[in-house]
Amino acid sequence: MATEILSAPTKTEEAPTQGQARQKLEFRIGNEAAALAACDVGYHVMGYFPITPSTEVAENLSKMQAEGKHDIVLVAGDGEHGAAGICYGAALGGGRVLNATSSQGVLYALEQLPVQAGTRVPMVLNIAARAVSGPLDIRGDHSDIYYTLNTGWIILCARDPQAVYDMNFAAVKIGEHADVCLPVIVVYDGFFTSHQKRRIQVFDDPEALRGFLGTRPDLPTPLDTEHPATFGAYMNDPDLINNKVQLSQAMQAARRVIPEVFAELEALTGRSYPVMDAYRMEDAEEAVVLLNSAAETAKEAADELRAKGRKVGVLSPNVLRPFPAEEFREQLRGVKAVTIGDRADSYGAGGGNLSLEVRAAIQEDPANDTRVISRIYGLGGKDFYAADALAFFDLAGQVAASGKVAEPFAYHGATPGKPGRGARPGLPPIRAEEVSQPMAHVKRNVSTGRLDVELEPLWKMTAVPKRVSPGHGACPGCGAFPTLHQVYNALQGDVVVLFQTGCAMVVTTGYPNTAHRINYIHNLFQNGAATLSGLVEMYHERMRRGEVPESKDITFVMISGDGGMDIGMGPAIGAAIRNHRMMILEYDNQGYMNTGAQLSYSTPLGHRTATSEVGKKLPGKRYHHKDTAQIFAACHLPYVFTASEGYPEDLMRKVAKAQFYAKNEGLVYGKILSYCPLNWKVADDAGQPVLQAAIDSCFFPLYEIEHGHTTLTYDPDASDRRHPVSDWLGLMGKTKHLLKPDNAEIVAGIQAETDRRWARIKALHEHPLL
């Protein structure tokens, strides 16, 4: 192209003049926009649990907090269910509350959502919409948000990062309105919006914003001890239906309040959000209906078709609850045919929820004769290109011309597949005799009743076929795989594994490839232990009934990260109390590394993570690491141990014992300190010295608890290798800030806690009963 054009002026001149408030230009992803809005709102409390792709909301707030930009109390829940509870409690307390989640996080929190709506406690929940499991998919679609339709929450849709920012202010004001008094969801598309940098205008005018938001109205709160009340009475018929009438009336009131709040916001910002975003619909005869980012792509296609003289338009609601039925009726009255795209199916219903609700809305209009075509598109993050939008318009065009809908419901963009194509072939199965040579010989010591283990030499173990194939996608230097390799070396015979969600799961099973050469199951990390316990019980029951041959001898192993032992703690303790014949092995790398290194409860005090940032106002994580081994010890299991991939022989001896106990007695738990060079911010090849330092400082004691008797398997005191924790902390990028003089108190705190826990373990080790 020979012609060249001039662009618009730079940012200072570009500041908008339409709104009354001062604003400034930023270039932000949707998650940053949500975090900036949260900062500007100045919430009292945020309860959250990291999940892709919404995690950056909390991460950005942590970063801003470290820089002193806000004082929102950020509370990392033990899972999304816990996070929703934290939010509910905080919101009952009378301040402003925020949460952000996605996908399974929405579903795990789901049970709490109607509780909060039914008891009329406003707050704001950002959802970066993502496909729900299974199979697990981390990319964007609307299958999570559709589950929230019946919860009684207001749902605002944000089609781009600017809308994410704006809707977060509208959400506060709508939810807190006296006639509404409901919690509000702001939903934006995972990755398409949550992770795409766009130009946005943000407030540069705290006063104008304060004027808009006001303060949270006084609602009954359990913190008001002058006026005692019961929050959450037990209510059967005939009363519950009346509570729901009130909720329904609040939704009706929201129909009036929402446009009022949008108009107020528009006066400040100059940006307009009608309840129904109707693009080139004035005289449209064919239309498509889409939610959020895909509608924006369809507008490009509509422009292209309009240029050719086609009367087409795009409808996209900015509000999903209350559902804008009247607005749909108005807009579709003159439309001959409409293609409604749903980014999630309501399986068996003949359309996704949006499609079904639009159909229901227009059938109430006697003047309406619109033909409707329902299409499921873009599942699991499948991109929606302009070509897809054109295909939707073409469908509407054909139906408008013929007056007949040949195929009212179908999936768009799926692949039938070709015969002869498929995944690459697997490696040959590992023959039983190849893994039946014991690499660890376990014998019960008759005098102590405990087990003694003798390992074969390490070189001999190189003949054990690897139950995980090479080719997995872990980072260079990853410690989860040496851990797995050492575990598998010590295990003899058939092994069935269950991996909870985490790095080791994700990098070994990217469809249509797997690194696992043995039977492998994934379940979400809030429930792996329960799932494996069910399999174990079925195995034994089918063997008892003669359906599985008695010659079978399977060892059941669950692999989890430390994150999985936060969110999955409940079911893991349940399995432990029930004492199933299985083992739970946790590779502990001190953070939620799969989602980008947020704090876990196993992250030590003061360590830097993406949600325990370091800055002027924040020195890393605020509380001590979880002592998971002692929690399991309190379940009185036959065997609990700690180990590290940095001490392979110690680890393999313990795993051999674990196999004996898991097959013969009951549940075993092992916590294994594993290296993570990327997020510990250390060189890929420094695993050994860093792990060694953690252990020699007594921060991570190596011990086992066999039938309640604690034995240290390595004593840095005895071998004169003990050194202060600062020697260990100085080795890692994530902790180097701690060695600054300002943080001496934190290091002293870590040292004191390390010394205290070490002294306890030593005392347990020395006592004949413990």
Add this chain to the structure above:
Amino acid sequence: MNRAVRLPHTDRFFEARFESIGGLGAHAAGQVLATAAVLNLGLNGAHFSSYGSEKKGSLVRSFVRLGPGEQPIRTSTPVEAPDAVIVFHAVLLGNPGTFAGMRKDGVFIYNAQAGTIPAELAALPKTVRVVRVDALGIAVEENSRPNAVLLGTLCSQFPFLDAEVILAALCAEFAGKHPEAVAHNERAFRRGATEFEAIENVGRAEGDLPIAKPEPEWGYETQPAGGLLPAPGNMAWNDLSASRTGWLPVLHGDKCIHCGVCDLVCPDMCLVWGDGKEGGKFERELMGVDYRYCKGCLRCIESCPTGALTKDAETPGLADRLRVRLFPELIS
């Protein structure tokens, strides 16, 4: 200050695609470019990367879309027909997707040392401007990263991308956390803007290249129900050589005592063992490394008690020469 910015085309966005391996800084490069274009050149823009649960060392694409300040950007889809493709690692030239949709009047920049021109470049349109720069070499010399070099080269090819403005944005990116890195990155950027080589007469294709429409291996008529994957260990077909960043472990058999310690710390299961020679001293022997899987973490070297494994610079062809195959009958 008003700044007149001349975009190459009036009828469409300017679109760039960074083809990279996680850890080389393609995401940061795209972000710096788009941020500067929007906040300092007055353009409208969008930037994002193709994320999955990919870890450091796997394929990453980063996309930049720029248009006039007054024009809205609506689409959020990946760049299919780029005006500029910037390749961070020469191994990516082996992936046909790297070239997909390349516009005939575009610019193709790749990171490689001077020398033989890769045969894969023939896939490019005849009329594309092809530019080579030794981004890794310059980055190592300047203690910077390849992304700084490649950004410099990109700006040198498109006058509307004001190099001083983009450089200022690059420096601002580091000014907070790593002030010491600013000067290194500036030198790397400036060398990238000048020390490139235009490669003539390599493309053979006519017109724009077709847009890629990758299809999954299995579809709904062929995929086993429930997402079941009945192909144990088929990840062994993956090739992870591109994860290495300049170094690899080399085995010196004469020094090896075949103790097996390295095997326990290797995350990538790429050490090849066999039964010892008849009448030899060892029952099991370490034969070498299958570099198809080695990501170059070098943990094996750190663990070796006898110095039998050493850290060597990866020169072209070295890994192929030294490679010992783990699955010789199955995977070449």
